[in-house]
Amino acid sequence: MNLLTDAWIPIQQQGSYQKITLQQLLCGEQSGELCLPRDDMELACLQLLCAITQVLFTPKNKKELGQYIQQPMTAQDYVEISREKMSWFDLNHAKTPFMQIRGVKSTQPTGMDKLLAGVADGTNKAFVNPQGLGEVLCGGCAAIALFNAANNCPSMGGGFKGSLRGSTPITILIRGKELRQTIWLNVLTEETAEAAMPWYQNTKDQLPNYLDTVKADVKIAASTIGLNRGLLWQPAHFELLPPKASGCCSCCGCIEPVYDGFNKAKFNYTVEGVWPHPLSARIFTVKKGEKEEKFPSFTTTAPTWTHLSRLVVDQQTDKEGQQTAPVIQQARTFMASDKIQLIVGGYRNNQATILERRHELFSLAQGWATHGEVIHQIIAAGLAYKTALRKALYLFAVGIKDKVHGSGINLCEPAETNYYQQTENLLHYSLASVDYAAPSAALNAQNGKLKAMVTALFEQATEPYRQEPKMLKALALARRSLNKSLQELKPEGANT
Template identity: 60%
Template sequence: MNLLKDAWIPVQQAGLMEKITLQQLLCNEKQGELCLPRDDMEFACLQLLVAITQVLFPPADKAQLVQRLKQPLTRSEYDDGCEGKLDWFDLDHPETPFMQFRGVNAKELTPMDKLMAGVADGTNKTFVNPQGLIEGLCAGCVSIVLYNTAYNCPSMGGGFKSGMRGSTPITVLIRGDNLSQTVWHNVLTAASLKREMPCYEPSDITLPNYIEGLRKDSKLSASTIGLAKGLFWQPARFELAPIEGEGVCSCCGQNLPLYTGFKKEKFSYTIEGVWPHPLSARTFTIKAGQKEEKFPSFTTSQPSWVHLAKLVVDKDNGKEGYHPAPVITQLKSFGAKRLNLMVGGYRNNQATVLERRHEMYSLASDWQENTSLVDELITLAQEYKKALRKALYLFGEGVKDSFAGAGVNLTDQYEAVFYQSTEQLIQDTLAEISYTQPSSALDSLSSSLKARVTQLFDQAIFPYRQEPKMLKALASSRRLLNKYLKDLEPHGGNHE
């Protein structure tokens, strides 16, 4: 199966699911919405489509990118982009199979479920995966899984390397009006590549490492890793076992030849520095005059909007800050009015996936000139959450030699409730706020958050209101809450 020639992209249109080719998608011969049983698989499929399009059909400038958003590729343009690269995307190539290495040394085959995040090891797998999800995979689905494992998942444990962006990075993608537009919205022009990757040259002919090979224990500088190598970096030595027969793919549900196992082998190397992936923001700190960068990830159960400022805001206070993903920077430079953003990733504990995220956000017109407002809005919401936590902490712990607390920890429980109950409020504010005249929207948000925090505090302390020994704790914690809420009240007209 070859990703440039064969039908492997699972789409649904008018309620019917089919697989289409990359040529049909980019030449606008067929369209549809991605259709797979898991949102992270759809997200990975979209990332793979973007990576292939970026490497094969990079637009020279904004004018050419806008043209490709409006007009599909011709068949001759498609063939020209694929020339010389068909072997890169052949899943069963005898020497350089897609995202694999030949000659992997393994005594036994590993079941396919080890390739899909959270199926074999996830603590919540019972609730999110249909039974028998990954007993056997067709060529199209296993290509998506290989790419997802290489770029989005934690490593398989000791001796296995994480992907180019480290373990479980957050990925951002810009959503278009249809699938092909979404792909093109996330492709960088040559000018954007040169700005984000100073070592990039339009004549870049670096090869993916599964094509070029990689010596064990080798050391590479991120600055020497070209576009194709960076977008198709395989961090682990995997090799699919030969197909043994046909059956129903446990992912897409079609009756096709299936892969049921693979070989894996530990392999060490070192990459020095950070490669600026087009779909990832980067946070940084400056220590002893040196800039240390990393990719943000979901490390707690906090919702995705908590991280949103890191994903779209360019901030540098001299000690730390963050840079948005290059695709976001490009869209800002184009003066796009509205941003429809997809955010995805996993939360993990070492090799175990604890949770998966796939959410959508919309930023209203003029966001690109006022991204600092996103930071301000999120900080405001977080301050209200802190007010609730501090008041409940005082209620639970009390003050030594003054009054006893309730002896219960309510802070974590009600922080989770706060996030759940304010998610839609935050999303609506981001989508509807006037980024040039935000005062009234921020005042309204502040009022809504104050009401919600007061309600949650009352809900938390309600069972203790009739206990005389709790009166001091109740009064003191409420007084503290009111003080924090008073301090957070808008002071008028400072946002214009």
């Protein structure tokens, strides 16, 4: 099964499900929306399509990229350009199968469900992952799962390496009007690639590390990893078992040759530094004169919008900063006057266990590219009102030592959960509709609504305790704290 010639891309169009080839998609012969039973597999499939397209057809400049976005490429161009790298994407290649290492030795094969994040671990529930979801996988789903495990998932435990971006990085992509456009909007030009990684020209002819393998225990500088090699980096030693002639894929449901297991083996090496992945923002701190970088990830239950500022806004001080993904930096050069839709996804994990999946769509109004401070203000306000609520309820619980006895009842967590649930749509609306050039009125309106929500949530949380005499002082203390915080958050000149 070859990803460049076979039909493996699952799409749905007008209620009809089918699989199409990459040539049909990029040449405009077929189109539709990606369709898989798991949102993370759809996101991984999109990432894989972007990676393959980047590796095969990197545009020289913004003009050439614009042509690809606007017009499908010709079948002749596709065939001629892809011919050189055909062996890179052969899932069953005799020597260098896609994202695999030949000759992996293990005591016994591992089930395919281990390639699907969260299916085989202790958090698996039938209503999230149907029973038998990863029993056998067709070639397309197996390729997507291999790519996802290499790029987005925690490692498989001690001795197994994780992705170049760390354990569970947040991925951000730009959404186009159709799937073909979405793919091209997330492909870097040579100009952008050189800006993101100054070593691009010296490394652009590198092979993926499943073709040109690394030595055990070697130390690799991130600045020696080229764009193609990094996008298709396989951190682990995996090898699929030979496929069975025919079966029903447990993921997509198609009748095709299927894989029912793989061999895995521990393999150690060290990557020094941070590789600038095209689809990831980076955050950094400066400690003792040394810059420490990492990729943002979902570490708490806080919703995705709380991360959006550091995903689309560049900021830097002497001690810390954030840098947006190269695809976002590139979009600022040719989408600055347009609205933009962003796909944001990733996992929240506890070591090797997946706790939560994220896959969300955000819309940013015209002006997003040049008014990052407004995006920051919208997100900061949403977080500040949440903090005001938590602070007041914390005082209600603990009081003030030797002055006011607290209630001893911690209402912070449920109130915060309710706050996030009730403000989700408001924050999405603010980001999508604000006039970024003149945002004052929209920001004041948003803050007024946030204030009303916080006040109502405080009253709702504390209502059962208003008739308890021993809690009245703690309640008064908490209400004074909330009113003080809300007053401080009121914008200058606002009436609310």
